[in-house]
Amino acid sequence: MRRPGQTPGSGCMTERATGPRLPGQRLQGSFVALITPFNADGSVDFGAFRALIDFQRTHGTAAILFMGSTGESSMLTAQERQSIVAETAAMKPPGMPFFYGCTGNNTEATIANLKFARDHGADGAILAAPSYICAPEEDLVAFFLEAAETVQLPLGIYNNPPRVKSDLHWTQLLRIFEHPNYVVHKESTARVGQIAQLLAADTRVSIMCCDSPNLGLVPATMSLGGQGTANMLGNIAPAEMAVISKPWHDYKEAVAFKEMYLRLLPLWHYVYSHINPVALKSLMKAVGLPAGDLRRPLRNLEGEALEMGVRMVRELGLKF
Numbered sequence: 001m002r003r004p005g006q007t008p009g010s011g012c013m014t015e016r017a018t019g020p021r022l023p024g025q026r027l028q029g030s031f032v033a034l035i036t037p038f039n040a041d042g043s044v045d046f047g048a049f050r051a052l053i054d055f056q057r058t059h060g061t062a063a064i065l066f067m068g069s070t071g072e073s074s075m076l077t078a079q080e081r082q083s084i085v086a087e088t089a090a091m092k093p094p095g096m097p098f099f100y101g102c103t104g105n106n107t108e109a110t111i112a113n114l115k116f117a118r119d120h121g122a123d124g125a126i127l128a129a130p131s132y133i134c135a136p137e138e139d140l141v142a143f144f145l146e147a148a149e150t151v152q153l154p155l156g157i158y159n160n161p162p163r164v165k166s167d168l169h170w171t172q173l174l175r176i177f178e179h180p181n182y183v184v185h186k187e188s189t190a191r192v193g194q195i196a197q198l199l200a201a202d203t204r205v206s207i208m209c210c211d212s213p214n215l216g217l218v219p220a221t222m223s224l225g226g227q228g229t230a231n232m233l234g235n236i237a238p239a240e241m242a243v244i245s246k247p248w249h250d251y252k253e254a255v256a257f258k259e260m261y262l263r264l265l266p267l268w269h270y271v272y273s274h275i276n277p278v279a280l281k282s283l284m285k286a287v288g289l290p291a292g293d294l295r296r297p298l299r300n301l302e303g304e305a306l307e308m309g310v311r312m313v314r315e316l317g318l319k320f
Contacts, residue, residue: 027097027184027206028227029062030245032234033070035281036084038292044080046087048290052235055289055320057093060242061234065126067101069163070232070277074131075295082116089121097123099156099184105130107143114151124154124183129166141172148181156184158230160210163188170197177205186210186230192220199224211241213268222248222257232276233268236284237318240264267312274301283309289320 034056037048056064066084067073073081085100092098102113102125110127117125127147129140148155157176161167167189168176174197176182187195188210195217198207209217211231218229227247234241243260246253271280277294282301284291287310293300301309 026204026227027063028245028247030060030234030238030241031063031065031099031184031186031208031228031230032056032061032238032241033065033068033230033232035235035277035284035291036067036071036073036076037290038295040292042295044076044084045290045292048292049084049088050091051290053088053091053093056234056238057096059238061096061238062228062242062245063097063099063123065099065101065230068126068158069160070235070280071101072277072295072298073101081113082120085117085122086120092121092123099124099126099154101126101128103128103130107146110143110147111150114147114153114155118151118153122153124156126156126158126184126186128158128160129164129168131164134165137166137168137172140166140168141175144176144182145179148176148179153181154183155181156186157182158186158188160186160188170194173198174201174203177201177203184208184227184230187217187221188212188215190215190217192217195221195226196224199226211268212272213265214272218244219257219261223254232280233264233271235277235280236271236287236289236313237264237267237316240318263316267309267316270309270312279309282306283313286310287313287318287320 034052037045039045066088067081089098100117100122102110102117104110104113114125129135159168182205184206186208206227208228208230209221211218211229211233228245231241240260243256248254273279278298279301281291281294286306
């Protein structure tokens with residue numbers, strides 16, 4: 001197993017005890033995977049990005065991820081991806097780290113994305129396994145370590161087998177976490193035991209989880225000492241997700257979590273009722289948030305399918 005600081009393919013150790021760190025304390029709280037808003041002509045709407053960032057800032061969101069699956073990243077052009085990094089990094093509020101999805105189709109493309117993000121103001125990047133190729137676990141471990149060794153930037157892993165058809169066991173994740181550039185992990189399996197093992201290891205990596213109610217990881221993650229959630233519901237309910245994503249230090253926080261979690265559960269199931277982000281983005285547009293339409297071939301919900309979500313928002317009294 002490669003030790004921290006050892007260059008892949010070499011037998012020597014570099015003189016580096018720690019990697020690049022985020023300003024302030026360990027990342028915790030609500031880490032919102034933001035949508036990508038589009039204009040009527042299909043172009044990226046940077047004015048809407050500014051409004052959405054301000055919406056998150058004023059409602060307690062701790063950090064934002066751009067160009068995750070919620071951001072329709074696989075349907076963005078290379079030029080659009082670069083523009084999103086450069087333009088949104090200039091909009092960053094103080095104290096709110098901006099991470100960017102930088103996974104490419106292969107290792108070289110991923111490293112190129114990371115270098116661009118680093119050089120244009122990113123606080124960090126999230127990497128998943130390259131999709132479609134279904135790489136073996138050992139190859140994925142090498143991929144994540146090479147990316148971290150090549151580009152000095154705080155990084156996170158998104159273990160997302162439903163989307164990329166590759167899965168990492170907790171033992172492999174802990175190997176990767178030995179590299180000091182990794183600062184956050186988002187888990188999207190349904191294995192509560194995996195979350196427990198990662199938290200029991202007590203690494204310096206912030207352990208978060210996907211907020212899908214179908215996976216059921218949020219109660220387990222927070223009750224076992226997780227640092228927060230990496231979520232998409234925060235696009236439309238950021239203040240509520242800030243409550244749910246707050247680490248537990250006393251009984252009052254656990255009670256607040258339970259009450260808010262159960263209150264939001266119907267809306268949660270609704271936004272996950274279609275492939276991400278179809279229901280979420282359709283609903284955001286319907287209630288007046290500057291989301292724009294989905295990029296084709298995805299289509300916005302209409303009729304009763306959409307009205308059901310609008311009624312839930314009204315009943316919850318969400319404010320925009």
